[in-house]
Amino acid sequence: MSSLPLHDVSAKTQDIFEKLQNQTTEVATVGKIGAAVEIKKLQRQLKEQDQIHQDGIAEIHLVLKEFVDTQLFEHLKKQGKLREIEEEIDELVKEQVAECLKTIIPQDLQEQVAEQRSELEELGIQLHNCDSRRANASLRSNQPDESLHTIYMPDGKVSEHYPRNLKDLFDLDAETSKALMLDYELPDVYEARDRNLNRFMQFCGVRTGIYTQRVGIA
Template sequence: MEQLNTPVSSTSTYQTFLPPPEVMAARDAFTAIKNATTTLDVTSIHYFTGSLALTFISQDVLDKMIDYNYHVGILGSKTELANDIETITNDIADQDKEHKQALIEIKLLLDDFLDKQVINALKVQVEEDINKEIDHLVEIHVKDHLEQRHIPEALKTEVLEHKGTLEREHRRLHNSYVRLHSSVIANFDLKPGTDRESKRANSLLRQKDGNVLLNTIYADDGNGEVSKDYPRTLKDLFDLGAPMCKSLATEYKLPGVSDSREKNLNLLLRFFGIAYQMVRTGDEKYRRVGVVC
């Protein structure tokens, strides 16, 4: 250690000066730091340099490095160690700048995403929700206003009752008044749509009018519906089988329904206003059914 303090003389024999172990360790540390900058990011370098510097570099080591540089005759010029330190410092500074620039770009991207996409999407959703809520509130208030100011609940109930009564009367009227057959209209010079008694209109039908549409009749004295099995024409009525005759007679609640096709068909003929009845002729085993006026 004392030979480091011996001045260098031009006449003295050149001596080989070895740096102290602390200086060598510091030099190796900075060399390792320099090599690390090629592969580590800024955060890793900070951690690496900080830990190594705290381990190897102290004020005493720095003093010995300066003293060593002086005695080897290179004071005033940059030593290899100084160059290494400067290079590492510059590399760290450059990576710091790049890191900061990258952070700025990321921040700009996030700000743009939040400002233009997320906020706009939320704005549209909020506007839709507000509009739906406004429509709902307006509907409620308008309904409440109409019910209280214009259409009282009692009046609405009364109107519904009258509507039901009119519907029932209309059905009864349909059973009593229907459009006359087109041939009857032509014979009596009546306008289409003139209503007459349903049964009377059906009574005008004759056997030759087999394909003429029957006038429909509602069940249950007008309170029910026209049966889905209601025969379309006079011919369809005469061709009804035993099960359908019984089903229709039962649906229209006709008295005296039985298992006999002829009896049930006669019930339907009378109920629909048809001026015919089925009669049995001939042998009991071989019956011949005729239609009479």
């Protein structure tokens, strides 16, 4: 009989405690849990929780064995339900991690870590955009196939309308130019294509003069 194609329960439980330990280290970095005695206390709590879960794993293994040894396994396999069971287990693991964090690490510290992580992500977006604008400023009109370096939107993604190179940028129509202005939340959105295009080029770091040169050549 085929083995049960579910994630190993022991591995999932171990993953919970690895995440808890990582979270503990991250909170310690913030500076709120700096004393060695607090770290040892958390480690002791983790070990106690680990023992509780290890005891539960043995019981879960028995349940899974009974499950595999019955016709229910083959029935679910034929019905394509095993994937759903995997997803339910993944969701249970996430919920268990969240509950353990609430018990071991105070909510205000979790919020502070999340806030600092958000600030770091925002800083990463700003640094990426700064580097891209610097690179875009060196592009020349006689190299229309040169890649246009990406600019991230506030959510850290690149707009689906973002042009691949200078040629695509210069060929933007009025509708797409306006869509880009809206995607990147730029002020003063116009109906006129050229005004939006010039504004977006400045936003990307591309010198507007090379567009004028291209139009003049054309």
